[in-house]
Each structure stands twice: as structure tokens, then as C-alpha cells.
Amino acid sequence: MTRPGLLALLAVVACTGACTDAPKPGITLWHSYSGAERTALETTAAHWNTDHPDAPLMLVAMPHDGFADKVTSAIPGGNGPDLFIYAHDRVGAWAEAGVLEPIEFYVDDARADRFSSDAIDRLAYHGSLWGLPLTQKALVLYYRTDLVATAPATTDDLVKLAPKMKERDGFAFAYSNVDLYGHAPWLHAFGGTVMDDTGTLAIASPEAANAMAFARDLVATGVVPANADNPLEASLFNAGRVAAVMSGPWFATDIRKDVPWAVATLPIVSPTGRPAAPYFSTEGVLMSARARDKDAAFAVMDTLTSDAAAVTRAQIARQVVPNVHAWDDAKVAADPFLRVFRTQIAHSVPMPKTPVMRMVWTPYADALGEVISGRAEPGAKLNNLQDAIQKLK
């Protein structure tokens, strides 16, 4: 290459490098929404931006995998966003690590009463408020109406589907069984917990062992596939190889258009006679402790969680919004999908938000994997797990 050519190339490279790196003014918000949730968020952001050209809101979409870790390492270094969207279960750890900014200074009772209190209370920790709620998520039962005429009311109803589904080289239903979040409905129905009311670890109990044995037997008897995860559940459901899937609101976007389906609240767990109770999480918009313009950032939070924005999100993305008055909207109130989720959330257990919980998810999933594959006994495994996590603390 000739020298002028080389220099020109260098100049182009340097210039594009500089252009793409220039810092932008305004409020930056990180989120991991995609599809309709993203569209709904962008709609509200567009409204904000026409009203506030001086402090534009910039949405940065990021993959959900590793999102929380990126937030944790970027914010203290000053490279993070001003705002971000995440579920309430990390709030405790982030508040203690100085990642989040407390916002109760801006919030009075009138503003807080906009939300159902089980939603906004989830975002409080250590006597401060750390975010405003956007939506609540929990597991429900999706079923194919061409394979099951009416919603299965009990787990026995689901088990009864197994022989017929086996003929189709499939399973009665599927859920993420090697995962505490997926397993939680059984755990709670059997009366087990991870943490008791005082926040102390209560992993090992006969109830929790029974729940694990129940999950193991579902696999052993060929009722559910082992090691299912969201992509597999979607494939099986779309291919008609499972009649039902226990999953969250995100699952609706994975269902192919030609598949007839409906949702129902989780069934009663037959051995206990009690309904399966999933964890519910509250997703909120949270403020970074390093936000540059905190007043403007809070104004954005306020707009994003306003009743009008909530109706937009409920209509476009079918989010179960915590704004009490959003449900006055006729279209939102009439949506059967939203109604099922709302009922389910009312019968769910809030996901714990203490930092200890972060040490529980992975080991618990590993324990489930060992028990379900028959390499460990539920009781002994849960005792080990409790000891191991106690030691980590």
C-alpha cells in the first residue's frame, strides 16, 4: 500500500473510532427487553424524548445473560448507565455494594400508592427504596388447546396425559426442572422454603425433600423431560410433543403462530392438595449510584412507571403492571392472559432479595440435577447443600 493510502486508512480508522466513542448527553437506561416489551418501552421513551429534548433518554438493549454481572462491574467504575431495569432479587446485594441510589427522597405516599404495595415493597431494602416497579412476573401453565381440552386442574390431570403424549414421542408437560425458579412451585406447595420469615436459611426440611422427590419422580416416570430449559420447552411445545409448559410471560413470544394455546393458573399439587405456588419477581427501574443527573433520572423513572406508560406496556407487551389504575383500562382488564397472570401473582411467593440468595441459585440447581438424575437422595443432598451455603456465608 502506498503511503498516502495508508495514512488515509489510518485517518478513517481513527476518525470512526473517535466518532463511535464520543460520550452522549442525556439519561442512559440499560435493559434486556426484546420483542414487544422492547417496543413498549421504546414507545414511552419516544414520548419522553419529544417532551424533553434537552435530556433525551437513551435505551441500551443488552443480552439477558450476564446483564446483572455487567451492571455490577460497570457502575462502580463509572461506565454504567444512569438507570437500568432488573428484577428485585438482586436489589439487596446491589444496595449493599453501593451500586444503587436510594430514591425515597423523591417519593411521597401519593406516588407510592400508585402501585400495589406488594410490588413497590419488594424494591425496598434496608429501610430505603431503590426503584419503582414496572411489572411482575411469575410462572403459569401454558397448554395446547388441541391436545388438552380444558386446563389441567391438578398435577394428576397432567400425569394422566403422559401415556397419550408418549405415543407422540413426547411428554405430558415440561418445565425448567433443574433450576430453583422452575422447581419453586412444588417446593412451596409441599410447604418447603429456602429462607424462613426471619431471613435465615431453611433449605433442608422434610417438606423440601418431598418436593425434590416429586420432581425426580416426574422425570423417572417419563411425565416431564429431564434438563429442560426455555428453548427446549418452546421447541417441544411448538412441535406438539408436550401438552403443557410451566413458564413465564416471556414464553408467549416463543410460541409459533399456528399453535392453539391458552394459559391457566398452576395446578393443585395432587399429593398435597395445595396449589403450586411459584416465585414472583418484581421488575423495576433502578437508579445507579453514579447517575450523573439524579433529578432528571428520577423524572424518567417516574414517567416510565406512570399509569399511562403502564397501560402502554400492558397493551403492547402484555406486561402485568403493578399500577392499580392501569387495570381500569377496559382493554387491559379484559385481557384473559393478563388476568391469569394477575391471579397467579396473587397466589405466589415473593422471590427473596437478601444477598445470601445469590449463593443459593446455582448450588440448588446443581443439587436438583443430581437428585433428578438419581445420583443423590433428596434428604441427604439438601442437608449437604444447607451446610455448604452456611459455610459460604
Next chain:
Amino acid sequence: MSTADLLRRQLRDFAAAAVIAVLFASCAFVAGRNSDLAEHQLGLASRSVDQLIAGGEALPTVTGALVAPATPSVAHPYLRHRQLRTPSGWRDLQPSEKWMYDAVTRFDREGAFTELVPDGTGRAIAVRAAEETTAIAITSPTTPAPYPFLVMIGVLGLGLALTAAGSLVGGRAANLGALAGIAALAVPTALWHAWIATTAIALVAAGVTLAQHARLTDRLSDGLVRHRTALGFLMPAMIAMFVLVAAPFLIGIVLGFYDHSHNTWTFVGLANFGEILSGGGKQLDDPLNFWFILGVTVLWTLANVILHVTIGVALALVLSRTWLRGKGIFRMLLILPWAIPNYITALMWHGMFQGEYGAMNSILHHAGLSGVSWFSSWATAFSANVITNTWLGFPFMMVVALGALESIPKELYEAASVDGASAWQRFRHITLPHLRPALGPAVALGSIWTFNMFNVIYLVSGGAPGGSTNILVTDAFHWAFERGERYGMAAAEATIIFLILLLWTVFGNRVVKSKDADA
């Protein structure tokens, strides 16, 4: 030596020493300035709070106030109303006084504190209990003292003058002059009480004088002049290597001696290394124990290199036969795995091993076997990694072996045939010795690549189940980015990995060389 030559030499040595001395002095200045400033600001805030508690005003340039106890909301106990005491009575907080509100909330939770605000403005905040209220003070943002250019230029001039004067007198005085001249640069650091820098500069002065005595400076300067062309050519790459490789490398080693939590670094000496090498108090069969991971890494490297070499050499032996039809096409297709970006390969295999219905399990079903849930037990997850990496890595060995085989003179085989050597004998005495010199380095290189094959482990098994299939590099990554930013642990582990690799390279080189000697 003429006076002019002497003067030139002394000034040259002074200039070199001065560059080092100024560097030390500047570091000392910046460090001293920051800690002085912090101390000053913290003192201001603290004294203001004292005054407020005693019923007075905050010091000038400091904002202070007394805040009333909170009245929590009935419905939401975490929403609290606070008021501020002013000379004319109580008033509500202004929008600009959020920092006061938050500081007092923190005080209610944790008790009194005095610290720097971690936003780079250099402000200090102090909060303490006062009678029925909370006293709070924050200093104004400050800019640090400017760099003392005049002082530095002054002492440089002084040093220069001393050196020159000594040279003009000549003899012993020349050396004394340079010694005094360089030592003069230690005067400002002594005034800043930066004793480490002062000692270092004094040592530089003594060192230069001794080196002059032994004619080392002359020899060094002659060498530099003689090789100035080479030096000029090397300079860009040397600077880049220093800035981009050596500096991060050294910083990485240093970071290993610190603990990182909540964005603050604390010096902990060898604690990180101790925690890693002792296995962190975990059982030897715990997947987070360093020795377990090292064992997995070694097993991983061995399994892969053996498979790569065996498959690669076997295929090369077949491909090098002259009777083979379609040699070019076979060769091209067999190299394919090497040509695909390895993160894509890893993701592709991850998909194939995934779940009940991945391609691998479909094949097993077709073969009448039951599916395996690959990532739920160590053996299967490890095998999945090895299968992926074997697929990815054998073409390299195959190509190297092919190259070596093609360079073997045909006459050797013909002569051996005439002598009645069996196929095995020909392989043992002709093929193998010719393969060795090419395969030796390829194995050394391949083992280092495999030892550090981050992408395959991270993307195929991701360490599942329970981190037990992690190798050292992925484990270090988890320390840094997935276990609460334990950067110190990650840095220490990277240093250990580096030492292992270095040992292996030295040792491996020796093995290769001794084999060469045999052949």
C-alpha cells in the same frame, strides 16, 4: 580526557539520571498531594460537624446542617419525611439537599461516618449524632494543587550547575559534582516528606557515581551509539510492547496482592495466593478447589493433545499415500474445522449437546440408545468439551504431520524395502524420527493453546455441572466477573497460570531439544 569531553560526559550522565529522578519525584508528588488533600478535606468536614454539635456554624466553604429525626410514612415505612433546623426554625428539605437526606438515612442505619464522596470531586462528608438531631457537613469540591513546575525546573538548574562546575574543576570534583547535582533533585521530595522517593533518588545518585567510576556509563553510551540504527528500528515496537504488554502484565501481578470489594482495593499481601493454593478451605474434590481445577486442566490438556496427535498423524499417514484418490478434496474438507472461528464451533457443539433433543441425543436415539443429559454429570460434560475440542484441533496436527511426511525422501523407504524391512519397522525407523522434529514444537504449542482454550470450556459446558469442568483460565474469569468482582483473586490466579506455563515452556523446550539430539 579533555575538559570539553569530561563536561559532555558528566552532563550526559546527569541528564539520564535526572529523567529517572524526576519520574520518582513526580510519583511522590502525586501520591503525597492526594493523601494530603484527602486528609485536609476530611479534617474540615469533621471539625465542621464538631462545631455544629457544639451549637455553632460550619466552617467557611463547608455546608453543614442539623437534621431532625425522620417521620416514617404509615403505609410504607421506608418513605420518611425529614426536616432541617435553620436559625428561624424547622423547614422541609430542598430538592438540592438529597445528599443530606441520604447521608442521614445511612447514619440511622450504620452510625457515624467520615469519608470521601466517591465521585471524584474530592469532597468529604461527615455525619455524627447531635442532641436529638443529626449533624452533617460536606466540603466544597476542590482542585488538587498544581504540579510544581518552577520548583522542579529550579532544582534541575541547580543540579546542572553543580555537575557542570564539578566537571570544569576536573578530577575527583567531577564525580562529586555529578553526585551532588543528582542528589539535589532529592531536595523537594525530602521537603514533601516523601522518604521512599528521597531514598530512591539518593540511590540513583550513588549508583550513577559508582557506574561512572567503573566506566559503565561510557560503555552503555557507546553501545547505544553503535547500535543506534537497530535501536531506532526497534523503538516503536518496544514502546508498544512496554505500554500494551509489559505494563498490563506487571499491573496484573501487582493486583494479585490486593483484594477488591465494593470498588476499593486493599493490600492483602500473599493472602490471595494463599487462598488459591490452599484450595480456599474446600475439599480436594470440590469443583472450586484450585487443585481440583488444575487436575481437570491437566487432564483436559493431555486428553486433547493425545487425541489431536493420534488422529492428526493417522489421517496424515493415510493422506500422504500416493495411491489415494481425491487427496486434495479430502485434505480441504478435513482442514475445515480449523477454518471456522472457534467461538462459532463451540456454540454449534453446545447446541448439539443441549437437552433431550440435541443432535447428539437424536443420533443416540437413532442408534437405539437412550439420550444423555450431557451437562448434568462431570464425565459427560467433560467429554462434550473434549469432543468439541478434538473436532476443532486435530487439523492443525494433521497439517503439520503432512508437511513432515512430504519432506521424507522416498529413497529411504525404497532402500528399506530392499533391505526387507517390515511396514512397522519402516514406520518405526523412518517415519517416526522424521515426524518428531516437526511434531515436537507443534505439541508444545498445541498444549499451551489447549491449556488456555477459554472459548470451548466457557461456551460448551460453561463449567457445568457446578463449575466442575472449568479449567484454570475460565475459573479466573469467573473470579473476576461472576463471583462478585474478586479481581485480586483473578489476578493472582492468572499469575499462577503464567508461572505454570513458563515452567512448561522451559521444560518442554528441554524435552524437544533432547529429542532432537537423539534423532
Next chain:
Amino acid sequence: MAMNRKPRLAFLIAAHVLLIVVVAVVLYPVMLVCKKAFEPGRDFALSASPIPTDVTLDHFHDLFDKRGGHGELLFLRHAFNSIIVALATTVFGVAISCTAAYALSRFRFPGRKAGLTTFLVVQMFPATLLLLPLYVILNKIGLLNSITGLVLVYSTTAIPFCVWTLKGYFDSLPRELEEAARIDGASTWMIFRRIMLPLARPGLAVTALFSFMTAWNEFIMADTFMTDESKYTLPVLINSSVGAFSADYGLFAAGAVITSVPVMIAFYVLQKYLVGGLTAGAVKG
């Protein structure tokens, strides 16, 4: 069984069959990905057959139509970022290394051997070992989440690599021309600029392409250092399309096909230099 003598027919057939089986095993995953790129659906291989049952271009369409927060076309944006990063790394790496490689090849000076060893060792050791200090430094100087920062990071691998391979190429060039020029009174710089660089053009091209490919294929640094969706490179995009929560293998396959094909072409063109360069370095070291 001398190399040239034809063995028995049965053996011959067995050898060919064996090779065909091995090739089939090698090609199978690649064919699965190609199949997925053209077959509708988001899941990966519910059937083991590598032949698509239904052909569609939807995945490619979706890939190109993926939009960012400002409505920009993400795939093109990421492809552009990848090209810029790889190109800048290459230009920077080769420009800085070529003089040093020449000096190491032609001049004799104290410390040369130590220098060569350093370049060799650094070239062999992976940049992942430097990941953490680089992260901390970039964070400190504000170059995290910036294209410039990524180029600097990739240069840590590119420079030692370029020095080492270029040095090998200079070694292979004859010295006569330089000596003649020196007798004619040309300066070292003139000789380097006017004679050696033009002579080394093939070597420069190959080295440049390799550093380009290294940067183009790098995944973990880009994934860790970049946070802004508009600054991702292609590997990050492709990896994020198959996350744990929502995996779209159709999108992945389409992206994988598009990003791999140029690399594969470059690889086939250059493979003989690649092997030579890598092993020559190791043998001489």
C-alpha cells in the same frame, strides 16, 4: 508397502471408506448449521438429519432486520464495528512491527536473543491472561466500552505475533540486494523503505490477514469490555442470539454462516503460510 506401491484392493477400499466416514463426521456439524440457517424454527436440530425439510430465508432476513434502540440496523452496525476493529488492529500492528521485525532479522546487537525469546513467549501466551489487568486499566482511563480500547487490547496479541512472523519472512529474503544498495551509499532507512518493504509485500499481506482474522474471531474480550449494543462486534451478536433464556438458533446459524465464510476463504488461501509461520517460530525458538 512402499509409498508408491499399490496395496491390495480390499485395503484400498477400506482406507477410502474410512476417510469418507471421517469426513462425514467432520462435516456433520457444519451441515447442521447450514441446514438451520435455511430451515424455519428457532430450535437446534430436533431431528438429526442434516437435510432441511423446508427452505426459507427468514433467518437471514431477521438477522439483517434486527434493529437497535435508534432504529439502526444492528447486523450491519456490528459488521462495520468488526471490520473497523480488525482493520485498525491490523494496520496498527503491522505498521509498528515491521521495523522491529527487520531489525531483529538483520542486525546483531546485545539483547537480541532475549528480545526474540520475549516476543516468542508473549506470542504464545493467550491474551485472556491479561484480560483482568486490561479491564482494570481501560476502566481507569475511560476506554471501556470503546472501539479504541478494543483495538489497543487486540494489539497486545497482534504486535508480538506480527513481529515474529514478519521476522521469519525477512529471514527468508536474500541479502544481496541490501549489500549492493549499501555499497551504493543508501542509508539503512532507505534500504528498508525502498527495497525490503516492497520485497516483503507477500509476507506483509499474510501477516496482516492473520491479525485481521484474530481480531475478527475474538469473542470474550469484546463481550466483557463492550456494554453498548451499538458497539458490539459480530461475535458478541452471534453469541447473544443463543442465550440461556431465549435462544434463536436460526439467527445464530444465519449469522455464523455469514461471518465464517469470509474467514474460511481467507484461511484456505493462506493455509500454507499459516502452518509454516507457526511451526517455524516454534522450531527456531
